[in-house]
Amino acid sequence: MSGASDHDIQTVHGDIIAKQKEPKEGYQIMPLFMLAFVSTMVFVVAVYFIHNRAGLDEGLGLATTIQHKGYNPDKHAVEEGPVIVDPIAMGRRLYNNCAACHQPTGMGLPGAFPPLVGTDWVTGDEERLVKILLHGLQGPIEVNGNTYNGAMPAFGSSGAFNWSDEQISYVLTYIRQEWGNAAGPIVPEQVAEVRAATTDRTTPYTVSEL
Amino acid sequence: MDSPPSTSSPTSRLPEWAEIDASIKVPVLFFVYAAVAWLVTATILGFIAAVQWVQPAFLADYAWTTHGRIVPMARNALIYGWGFNAAFAVLIWMSARLCRAISPKWGFTLVGAVFWNAGVKLGLLGIMIGHSTGHFLLEMPGYAAALLFVSYGIVGASVVVLFSRCREGNLFVSQWYGLAALFWFPWLFTIGQAAVVFGDIRGTGQAVASAWYGHNIYALFLAPIALGAIYYLLPKRLGRPIAGYTWASLGFWSFALFATFGGLAFLAGTPVPGWVQALGVSANFMMLVPLFIIGYNFLWTMFGGTAAGGSGPALRFIKFGAISFLAAGLLIKVFSAPQVYVTTQLTFVSEAMNYVHWYAFVTMSFIGVIYFLVPRLVGQPWPSGALVTAHYWSSVVGVAIVVVTLILAGWVQGSAINNVEAYPAFADIASQYSGYLVGTVLGLLTLIVGQLAFFVNVLIALYQACFGKPESEIETLFPQPAALEVNP
Numbered sequence: 001m002s003g004a005s006d007h008d009i010q011t012v013h014g015d016i017i018a019k020q021k022e023p024k025e026g027y028q029i030m031p032l033f034m035l036a037f038v039s040t041m042v043f044v045v046a047v048y049f050i051h052n053r054a055g056l057d058e059g060l061g062l063a064t065t066i067q068h069k070g071y072n073p074d075k076h077a078v079e080e081g082p083v084i085v086d087p088i089a090m091g092r093r094l095y096n097n098c099a100a101c102h103q104p105t106g107m108g109l110p111g112a113f114p115p116l117v118g119t120d121w122v123t124g125d126e127e128r129l130v131k132i133l134l135h136g137l138q139g140p141i142e143v144n145g146n147t148y149n150g151a152m153p154a155f156g157s158s159g160a161f162n163w164s165d166e167q168i169s170y171v172l173t174y175i176r177q178e179w180g181n182a183a184g185p186i187v188p189e190q191v192a193e194v195r196a197a198t199t200d201r202t203t204p205y206t207v208s209e210l
Numbered sequence: 211m212d213s214p215p216s217t218s219s220p221t222s223r224l225p226e227w228a229e230i231d232a233s234i235k236v237p238v239l240f241f242v243y244a245a246v247a248w249l250v251t252a253t254i255l256g257f258i259a260a261v262q263w264v265q266p267a268f269l270a271d272y273a274w275t276t277h278g279r280i281v282p283m284a285r286n287a288l289i290y291g292w293g294f295n296a297a298f299a300v301l302i303w304m305s306a307r308l309c310r311a312i313s314p315k316w317g318f319t320l321v322g323a324v325f326w327n328a329g330v331k332l333g334l335l336g337i338m339i340g341h342s343t344g345h346f347l348l349e350m351p352g353y354a355a356a357l358l359f360v361s362y363g364i365v366g367a368s369v370v371v372l373f374s375r376c377r378e379g380n381l382f383v384s385q386w387y388g389l390a391a392l393f394w395f396p397w398l399f400t401i402g403q404a405a406v407v408f409g410d411i412r413g414t415g416q417a418v419a420s421a422w423y424g425h426n427i428y429a430l431f432l433a434p435i436a437l438g439a440i441y442y443l444l445p446k447r448l449g450r451p452i453a454g455y456t457w458a459s460l461g462f463w464s465f466a467l468f469a470t471f472g473g474l475a476f477l478a479g480t481p482v483p484g485w486v487q488a489l490g491v492s493a494n495f496m497m498l499v500p501l502f503i504i505g506y507n508f509l510w511t512m513f514g515g516t517a518a519g520g521s522g523p524a525l526r527f528i529k530f531g532a533i534s535f536l537a538a539g540l541l542i543k544v545f546s547a548p549q550v551y552v553t554t555q556l557t558f559v560s561e562a563m564n565y566v567h568w569y570a571f572v573t574m575s576f577i578g579v580i581y582f583l584v585p586r587l588v589g590q591p592w593p594s595g596a597l598v599t600a601h602y603w604s605s606v607v608g609v610a611i612v613v614v615t616l617i618l619a620g621w622v623q624g625s626a627i628n629n630v631e632a633y634p635a636f637a638d639i640a641s642q643y644s645g646y647l648v649g650t651v652l653g654l655l656t657l658i659v660g661q662l663a664f665f666v667n668v669l670i671a672l673y674q675a676c677f678g679k680p681e682s683e684i685e686t687l688f689p690q691p692a693a694l695e696v697n698p
Contacts, residue, residue: 004446006227006307007378012445014380016455034457038499045492052491054484104634 087185091174094167098175101152106179113150114143116175123176123183128210130186130194133168134158136204151204156195158202165191224377225312233312234302235587237319237368239672241299242580244327246668248291249573250661255284257654263647274338282337282349288568289347289427290330290358296576297435298323298365301388303583304442305369308385309376313368322364329357345406345416346424355403362399366392383458387438390466394430398423414482418474425473428567433469433535436575437504440532443578444511447525453510454503461503468496475546479555494546501539508532523598524582530606531575538566553628558643559620562613569657570609577605577664584668588675597663604660611653619646 004012065071101113108115116122121143122129134156140149155161155168163171165188172191176183261268262277269275306313313319333350336342341351350358369392373385402423405411411419441458445451452458474490512529542563545554554560581598585591592598626632626639633639 004449006446007310009442009445010308010378010380010382012451013382013455016451017380037502041496041499045495048495049485049488049492052484052488054488056483056485059483059485 085170087170087173088177090167091170091172092178094163094171095174097161098171106175108143108148110146112148114141114146114148117179117181119143123181126184126186126190127194129172129176130168130191131198131205131210133172134191134195134198135201137206138204139206141207154204165189165195224310227307230306230310230312231587233314233316234306234319235316237313237316237323238299238302238583239587239675240320240323241295241302242584243668243672244323245292245295245299245576246580246661246665248287248295248330250658250665252284252288252292253654253658253661255280255287257651257658259284260647260651260654264644264651273340279337279340279342282342283334285347286330286334286337286349289432290333290350291327293432293568293572293576294326294330295323296573296580297391297432298326299583300435300439300576300579301369301392302372303579304384304388304438305372308378308382308442309372310378311372311375313372314375315368319365319368322361322368325357325361326365329354329361332357343407346420347427348402348407348420348423352403352407355399355407359396359399362396366396382442383452383455383462384438384442386459386462387434387441390462391431391434391438394426394434398426398430417477417480417482418486421473421476422470423473425476426470428572429469429472430466432568432572434465436531436572437465437535439575439579440508440528440535443524443528443582444508444532447522447528447582448511450511452507453514454506457503458507461500461507464496465500465504468493468500472497472542475542476560478546478548478551491546491548494542497539498543501536505536505539508536522581523592523602524578526602527574527578527581527605531571531573531578534566534570534574538563538571541566553624554620555624557620557624557627558616558647559624562616562620565609565613565616570613574605574609577601580668584671588671590671590674592667593670593674594667597667600663601660601667604656604663608653608655608657608660611656612650615646615649615653619643619650622646 102108102116103113106116114121121132121141132152134154135158136152136154138151140147142148153159153161155163168191169186169188173185175181176186258269258275259277259280262270262280266277269280270277273279302313302319305311330350333354336351336354337349342349343351348355369388373389402419405419406416406423441452471489471493474486475494476490478487478491480487509532512532544550545559545563581592620643622643623639626642633642
């Protein structure tokens with residue numbers, strides 16, 4: 001059975017290093033293959049890094065600006081323009097709150113929740129639609145020939161959601177233009193107007209009131 | 211050693227191997243016992259977590275055993291319980307033997323060992339009752355982290371003392387890796403705790419610091435010590451020097467330079483600046499340099515000689531660990547290629563890579579050293595050769611099943627996630643891969659069987675050491691080290 005003692009390990013490997021350190025004929029710090037391999041790796045990886053260094057230049061630029069003696073945060077701070085959002089994208093995200101009943105397809109559930117597709121309730125009167133969302137709706141309602149009897153919660157200040165004018169306008173614009181619906185958008189100012197006109201309303205609407 | 215022998219003062223005499231072993235026996239055996247107990251615990255917790263992937267309702271009615279607590283408990287038990295205890299045992303053994311130094315006060319080390327394990331227990335309990343910090347591998351609450359830090363200081367100091375008493379003129383490659391890791395961990399742990407837990411940095415910085423720490427606990431602590439163990443046991447059991455040993459120092463320095471940034475590649479495809487991801491991917495590809503050198507050292511030492519090499523369980527585990535290290539290095543290149551990570555990123559593939567790193571490489575290498583050192587410390591061969599064989603084969607088969615099924619599950623999962631049209635809901639995706647995860651559960655069950663065999667073997671060996679033959683017989687047994695290893 002072969003094997004080495006711990007002292008053997010030290011002396012044998014110590015000798016290997018000692019032998020290597022002795023001056024030799026010629027120039028042989030690194031065999032050519034190793035030199036080529038390491039240099040190629042460094043070159044390829046450097047090229048890759050330079051091509052994929054997104055954000056590094058901006059970060060370094062910002063760091064140099066902040067570190068500069070003459071830096072004044074009030075003067076040099078980047079001017080922030082108005083925030084531009086895509087109402088459809090925001091509305092799609094907000095619609096997650098509606099999809100449990102009206103379904104991701106907007107088709108509702110037969111007998112339980114009315115569809116949002118191809119109905120005048122969604123694509124028709126804008127003020128009526130805003131009112132329903134702000135204060136909710138309960139009792140029987142006829143949509144596309146079927147009658148539903150349920151309760152939709154309020155998304156305005158009288159309900160638990162308490163959405164802003166912007167949020168309500170986004171989700172309404174979304175449902176008016178998705179699934180083949182092609183009605184015009186609803187802007188936040190419209191929602192604000194309806195909200196101001198119906199401030200004393202505390203209970204959900206019924207169909208006869210609308 | 212070149213100085214002429216002076217008068218018979220005790221310091222001028224080189225210590226006997228038996229004296230060295232006696233001076234470290236108690237703390238090393240304690241570390242081995244604690245490590246193996248943690249290994250079994252960690253794998254059982256990992257098994258519960260895997261069952262919950264397939265059956266989410268399993269043990270979900272109690273807050274203490276929900277998935278969100280079981281997973282960090284399994285991970286921390288594996289790294290800080292098994293990994294660190296085993297690493298301490300390996301470090302102390304290699305340092306004492308390769309430095310030919312006697313540990314002056316083993317009681318000191320034992321205190322550190324006891325408090326380290328108390329710290330890990332406290333930390334796991336903290337996670338269990340909901341005090342987890344929620345950061346990868348820094349989940350243990352602050353009170354446990356403080357205890358770990360202090361006890362690491364005690365154990366680390368005793369290893370430094372061994373180095374300071376070194377009686378050998380040379381420094382072997384295993385010692386470079388061991389000593390470097392010894393000083394890297396406090397640095398990592400301080401930065402990790404300060405930046406992620408106490409500093410509470412937000413946003414992108416948090417993800418970057420967390421990924422850096424989580425990878426480096428492997429790359430700068432567990433991996434170097436496991437590499438040191440392989441460098442130590444291969445020449446020792448095969449009886450021939452490391453092939454291409456003159457390259458080992460280039461391998462070490464390039465490993466130290468590039469390994470630390472490799473963790474940033476796990477952020478590829480996530481919302482961090484592009485150059486951070488590019489840095490991680492670049493570092494992973496530069497790791498080809500140390501991988502090439504270390505691979506040459508290992509493979510040519512293992513298979514290069516014509517003479518029949520040594521055998522025995524220690525060598526079998528160490529060989530498996532060495533090959534796993536090389537395989538892990540190549541796999542990580544594949545998974546950090548942009549064409550591949552668009553599918554595999556943030557899927558079960560990262561879990562598979564954890565198993566390759568932590569189990570197939572680090573754990574198998576540490577187990578190899580434990581199979582080597584326990585018979586020498588207790589002075590008797592392993593109680594049961596059958597249990598050793600059972601342990602080896604169930605570990606190999608178990609690890610292979612777990613890694614392969616997780617990679618398949620991750621690939622299916624990633625493809626489904628990228629195909630939103632066909633799989634709009636989470637449940638649709640989960641139904642695609644859950645079949646593979648049943649395989650993972652079975653693989654973990656296989657691992658547990660092997661580790662229980664290992665645990666029983668260790669317990670019997672320690673029982674015999676405590677209540678078996680008297681101490682004096684150890685020295686008479688020692689001159690035939692080969693006889694101390696069972697050859698099943």
